[in-house]
Every structure is written in C-alpha cells, then in structure tokens.
Amino acid sequence: MSLTANLRQRLQLLRIACTQRYIWKDLTALVQSHGFELRDIRANTHPLRFARDLAGAAPLASPPDFASTLGDGAVFELAPTHAWNSEPSVSEFLGELAFHTRARTIVELGCYVGWTSAHFALAQRAAGAGGRLWCLDSDERFLSAARRNLARLQLAEATTFVQGLSLDAAVLATLPQEIDLLFIDTSHEYQPTLDEIATYAPRLAPGGFILLHDTISQDGCRRALRDRWADFATLTFATEFGNGLTVLRRKS
C-alpha cells in the first residue's frame, strides 16, 4: 500500500487523537468510506461495567432490575412524540449511575413523560439514601403524563414535578441550589444548552455530574459541549441509536 493511501482519513484520525475531540462529520465520513452503516457505530457494552472491568475494581452492589420493573417504555410513549423517550441503554445507565453514586438530589431538565425519571426514582429508592428527584418540563401535558406514570409505579412520592422553562427565574428559584446529578435533555439547541450548562454548573455538589443527551446526533449539544470543554472532564458514550450521552464533571 502506498504511503498516501487513506492519507486524508489518517490525518483526520490523527487530529481527533491529538485534540481528543471527535468531529462527527469526519467520523461518519471515515466509517462510510470503510463500507459500514452509521447504525453500526454504537455501544455494545454497558459503560459502567466497561469502566469497572478496566479498573479491575470489586463488583458493584446490584442495582435494581430496571427492565423488569419499568417494562420496555411502551407505556411511557405519547403519540405522536414517542421517539422522545431516551434510548433504553441511556435510561438504564443513568439509573445505575444514580444508584451507584447514591445521588440524593437529581434534577432532570426536560422529563417528557417520565421514562428516564422513573429510572432515577427507582435508583434512589433502591439505594435507600433518601433524597428527591426534580422533574421539569415546559409542557404541562407531558408533565401530567410523567406524574401519572410515576404514580402508577409508586415512584412519585419522592419526586417533585415543576412546570416551566429551564432558564426561567421562577424555575431557578424553585429547583434545588445543590444538585448531585443533573440530566439536561431539553431543546438541544446551541445557545439554550450553553446557558443551561453555565446556569446549573455552579449548583453541582462536590463530585456531582451533568449528563448531556444527544451530544453526537445534535449539532447544538455538540457545539455547546465543545465550547465548555475546558471546564469539565468529559466522557461521551455512543448509544444504540447513535445519539450519544456525555458525562461532565467539573474540573477541581
């Protein structure tokens, strides 16, 4: 093979490696140039298990069985927007993260009809550390459905439902000042996402996390993450529909 074969792709890979920033456009071009379909890029290993195996740590305590308790998400769908439920692997990962970190104060910005919220609530109950889940949505119709869904599963007791916009002053006054786990899953637009990170990051408890959904598939989230890159230690997972989930921890 000549030295110049695949030179452009190899330079792209080198840039990704050096900057530690993937450029989705480049990655998709690379993947397609090798004859793969985009849907083939996905995680096939549970991220927490993967991290634990790498570290060789002791087995984690058993988290609740999310799938058998919450089902496959079908009852959380609300036609015609059913695609808004997070992917099962994302909700389960978030539930496990909440369980293992014993997150006492969890805030979900954009809860839709409560699919991921139910994972958080179940995780908090199973961890037995007390605490509260705060579910926010701007749409009263979705929030009512979330309230009904969590009540049906007897998971609403330690959950507070808030209607409003994530950056609205009244909402900011209502939501807790110290947050262990913040899940941002709202507009996915660049400026609002950037503002949400800037507004809520100072509320993170020591060791707290921000989870940002759709950081591969949505240009706004990807750019917002890139612009706040220097302030956080981040880890992005590919998810089964290629949407991506990023864990952000503030650098100390």
Ligand SMILES: C[S@@+](CC[C@H](N)C(=O)[O-])C[C@H]1O[C@@H](n2cnc3c(N)ncnc32)[C@H](O)[C@@H]1O
């Ligand atoms: C993708 S859905 C959330 C899915 C949910 N987190 C899950 O995992 O199942 C996005 C939700 O964010 C809500 N939303 C959009 N912009 C918002 C904002 N600025 N503040 C609060 N909610 C918002 C929408 O009404 C919608 O229900």
